[in-house]
Amino acid sequence: MVIPCATIIPFHNRLEQVADLLSELLPDTPETAKIILVDDGGDSEAKDDPALHKFRGDGRLVFLRHQLNAGAASARNTGISWCRKNGVDIVILLDSDCLPEPGFIATHLDLHKRLSDIACIGGGIRGVGSGFWSRVDCIMSWFTSVPESRERVVLEPMHIPSTNMSLKLSRVRDEEVFDPRFKTGEELVVLKNLRKSGEKIMFSPIPVVTHRDREGPWAVLRHQFSWALHTYTIRVGRIRDKKWLRLVFALAFLAGLPLFAVYATYLNMKPWVETDLGKLAYSPVVLMIYVFKGVGVILGALNPSLALNPVPSDKEPDQASGL
Structure with missing residues (x-):
């Protein structure tokens, strides 16, 4: 079949x-x-x-x-x-x-x-x-x-x-x-x-x-912060960089954090505003959260392990059956 x-x-x-x-x-x-x-x-x-x-x-x-x-x-x-x-x-x-x-x-x-x-x-x-x-x-x-x-x-x-x-x-x-x-x-x-x-x-x-x-502020912020942690390892594509390279990235990102927050807010809000102009009212909150996420990006660059599972799993399923 x-x-x-x-x-x-x-x-x-x-x-x-x-x-x-x-x-x-x-x-x-x-x-x-x-x-x-x-x-x-x-x-x-x-x-x-x-x-x-x-x-x-x-x-x-x-x-x-x-x-x-x-x-x-x-x-x-x-x-x-x-x-x-x-x-x-x-x-x-x-x-x-x-x-x-x-x-x-x-x-x-x-x-x-x-x-x-x-x-x-x-x-x-x-x-x-x-x-x-x-x-x-x-x-x-x-x-x-x-x-x-x-x-x-x-x-x-x-x-x-x-x-x-x-x-x-x-x-x-x-x-x-x-x-x-x-x-x-x-x-x-x-x-x-x-x-x-x-x-x-x-x-x-x-x-x-x-x-x-998610319906609470801490749940929303925690979720957004966790996603910021993988920016360096996935978006930049670096996991095993030497510490000094990660430090240089972190310092450069810190200097450009305002630009990052503004650009990310623009990308985030554009699809919403194209279909509902009223969503523009959320832009200040979104901008502030992206500044907060920027801290997560920096921490994820300084310590890439924060974005990784402790032990990668490549196990086969233990069992497979029809319910």
């Missing part, structure tokens, strides 16, 4: 959230397609949890498990490895804290059929939450994936998130697609490698997923 596509969902605990996602996704999943659930070292066997009991016996579900928490990049690689072994070419990546709108899988398949020479496609992301800080989180997290914006080729320095991203594996050369060394930003490495290989990355405003955004 030819499997037309597989949707890979990594998760760590939060099984009620996974159940909510499956309830939305399964009605749109073709009988010949697969949904690969990668339990990344959860506290218990997720497939035996009552939250997932109603999905047992569905042949479209494949359950993979890491005994230890290895991170999202490693979990996605585990799912992609299963796809390569089973002849699946179109892989859709979806985070467990997202909910797809109707037609999610069919739209990704249609896009890859129409854009047959494109290796990677990202869809729209709509942040949901209550309060001021959830809106700030949405504006800073999903500016590359505004559902109201136009279809386009994604050029440097822009990127697309790894949720609501689909890949054509026949055009992706690396066996280990996501670099498991990085705590965050692993999709930036994927996009950088694809561009080096001459591949194109596309954004499409459809399909759309909703994401449960």
Whole structure:
């Protein structure tokens, strides 16, 4: 049987959230397609949890498990490895804290059929939450994936998130697609490698997923700071530079921090303002957060290990079965 596509969902605990996602996704999943659930070292066997009991016996579900928490990049690689072994070419990546709108899988398949020479496609992301800080989180997290914006080729320095991203594996050369060394930003490495290989990355405003955004100031700031830490190692592409080189970069970046904050704010706000001029009111807050993120960039340059997992994981999944 030819499997037309597989949707890979990594998760760590939060099984009620996974159940909510499956309830939305399964009605749109073709009988010949697969949904690969990668339990990344959860506290218990997720497939035996009552939250997932109603999905047992569905042949479209494949359950993979890491005994230890290895991170999202490693979990996605585990799912992609299963796809390569089973002849699946179109892989859709979806985070467990997202909910797809109707037609999610069919739209990704249609896009890859129409854009047959494109290796990677990202869809729209709509942040949901209550309060001021959830809106700030949405504006800073999903500016590359505004559902109201136009279809386009994604050029440097822009990127697309790894949720609501689909890949054509026949055009992706690396066996280990996501670099498991990085705590965050692993999709930036994927996009950088694809561009080096001459591949194109596309954004499409459809399909759309909703994401449960952070609602508190500390959660938003912590998330943004963690992403700043990988700027030197991923964006600049340096991990093993000598200390003096990293110090020179840090001092130069400190001198240019105001320019960085202004330019980053411009890139961040431009897609939003093009579709909703009212979003411009958030620019001062976004600018201040980018100044704050600049501190993270400097710390990440002085100590690149802050952006890395302690021990890279290249383990095979401990078990694979249908739910």
